[in-house]
Amino acid sequence: METKKSTIQSNSSFDAMANVYPTRKQSLIEDAHRDSVVSNGSVDLTSYPSCESDDVFPEEYESEKGIDVEKKKQCITFSAKDDMGFASLTQALKIFEKCQMNVTHVESRKCRNDNNNVEFLVECETRNGWYKVLPKNLKKVVNNVTIHRKDTSQRLPWFPRKTTDLDKCNHLMSHFEPDLDHDHPGFSDKAYRERRTKIADIAFKYRHGQPIPRVEYSEEERSTWKHVYTTLSDLFPTHACKEHIRYFKMLEKEGVYSPDRIPQLEDVSNFLKSQSGFQLRPVAGLLTARDFLASLAFRVFQCTQYVRHHTSPMHTPEPDCCHELLGHVPMLADPEFAQFSQEIGIASLGVSDEDITKLATLYWFTVEFGLCRQDGQIKAYGAGLLSAYGELQFALSDQPEQRPFDPSKVSVQEYQDQTYQPIYYVTESFEKAKAQMRKYVSNINKPLQLRYNPFTQSIEVLEDISTIRKILGDVKNELDTLLTVYERLV
Ligand SMILES: [Fe+2]
Structure with missing residues (x-):
């Protein structure tokens, strides 16, 4: 278990921490490899x-x-x-x-x-x-x-075309759950496993468009949340990027976040919608990389609702609401970062297993473990760092290697899931990272070119000239309106 005391000490303590740091298992990249094993693209059983x-x-x-x-x-x-x-x-x-x-x-x-x-x-x-x-x-x-048996005739993996299709993106990596994972701190705690199952059931029953049911959290769960919240928020002012700090403060100011109360996903989702158009949907555990990334294409973040085991407040082998709410949510509220996340999601739709693995690797080194340069200093924007007290300090110390973000190199970088990352990637700005990602994605060999239509909340296939002409016409009309207003103002 990570402790504040042990990670505040000298750099040598990082080595010590690395040795005792519990295995991090919530790796989307590993999931992507597993996707490759399961099928020739989609894990949707209807494809078999x-x-x-x-x-x-x-x-x-x-x-x-x-x-x-x-x-x-x-x-x-x-x-x-x-x-x-x-x-x-x-x-x-x-x-x-x-x-x-x-x-x-x-x-x-x-x-x-x-x-x-x-x-x-x-x-x-x-x-x-x-x-x-x-x-x-x-x-x-x-x-x-x-x-x-595998259907080798199926050339394009299934992907969601409309937001309601996300109800089918529910394939879980069950082996990290406390019922099956002997290393899970809740493995031998029957009451915890039953409680986790009860909360996860909300996700199983959830359908797109419904309000997310509220959870009455127990005293023990609230105490775990408070411990994680207060420990991490001590570090945010000095270690988090300014976007995270800004939206974390806003969440507190609007009464959505507080150390004394675990936020309800419905309230957090409404906050996100108002800031960046992202929304949450409850998920029962760790999803496959393909399903998880596909949701991002619709600006939907699949978010766990249960709380980690109380004996291990600073580490969990599977995602829990502390990780999602403290690490991911403030960043997803930032429109620039939201766009970056959505573009990774759109890029993932219908691609090969090999490309899913590469995109999951990019997600790992950016959305989960990314660093950025702001005002001459290195700050963290990755949720895996912003929800892990020890690694957050380690990543910003002089111990790991920090390399400039380059998608073509990052996509094939070996990752570390047993201890802290030996390498972190630093982006100069989210705007630059988006441009780099777009260039990278344009080189992915994909039979279909896709676009998200925010009005219909659906994925459009850019397959003929008339479709593209219509979209260009809409964009031109919008551009004309903006230019008219701009010319009046300057
Ligand atoms: Fe995460």
């Missing part, structure tokens, strides 16, 4: 032609008898049996283990046709003859076992 496990098995396996197919990937989904919930997954994973199949990825979500049940997606490496033993054993402990 599926077959019932009992009646169809891939002929290729029959013809490959005697050949080592140990590393062939397979995707299997199933739902929980009766009311067993995550306990079903635990039992299923034991079957995978007994069949000597290496599980490489697990996701969960509420069943689409049964909101009270949960379904799971497991990606694994198969062994010869796996299909003779795995499905029938799985069926003993779970329901609706289905084998999925």
Whole structure:
């Protein structure tokens, strides 16, 4: 656990902290790699032609008898049996283990046709003859076992076209949740896990356009929030960029933020809408990179609502509302930064897994861990820094390497998720960073050129001359109006 005392000491204490710093697991980049494993683009199960496990098995396996197919990937989904919930997954994973199949990825979500049940997606490496033993054993402990095969004919991954499509962007990286992650501080705390599940349920039931339900936080949760809030806000005046300081103060002044009360997402969302047009929607945990980035394209930030475990107030292996509200929200209120974030999101729609990984890496080194130069000093604007007391000081010390932001280099930079970053990237201004990102994005090989229409809150495909002419006409009309007013004023 990070402590204020230990991180205030000399530089050598940073080394000590690095050694004891709990593994940071909420890495969007890792998620992007996992996306690549799961499918050829989207994790949307509807993109897989599926077959019932009992009646169809891939002929290729029959013809490959005697050949080592140990590393062939397979995707299997199933739902929980009766009311067993995550306990079903635990039992299923034991079957995978007994069949000597290496599980490489697990996701969960509420069943689409049964909101009270949960379904799971497991990606694994198969062994010869796996299909003779795995499905029938799985069926003993779970329901609706289905084998999925990749649809190689699908050239463009699915992406949301309108804001309501974000209701489908709900694929979670379940392995970081306290039910499955042995390192999670809440793993052995049944009451915490139940509380987290109860709050996460709000996100499962949420649909776009609804007000975000309010949470009555407990005394323990409020105490954790207060600890994190007061500890971090001590550092903001000297370490945060001026945009963060400005909007953090505004949130306090308008009574949305206070150390004594955990803000309600609906109130924060309304504040963001009034400042930059961004809005929040509740999310049940860590999303896949593709789903998370896609939401940004619509100026929607998927925000967790539960609070980290009280025994670990300065660290959480998964995102929680302390990280989102103290790190991300003040920055998203800034129109320039909001535009920067949205452009990363638009760039992510429909691109290959390789490009999703690169964009997630760019997101990591900017929105999560970015530094900027302001008035001759280096300041933090990344939410991962602004919500982590120890790393915030480390990033601005003379210990890590600070390099100028260059998207083509940053997109392929190896990242560190076990301890503090050895390298941080410094941008001169968000305006310059946006221009650099636009240049980078223009070189992404993408079959469709897309644009966000703020009036219809939808993604337009720029596929023919008449569509582009119409948009240019609208832009020209707006430009004419602005020029007329400008000429009157100068
Ligand atoms: Fe974050």
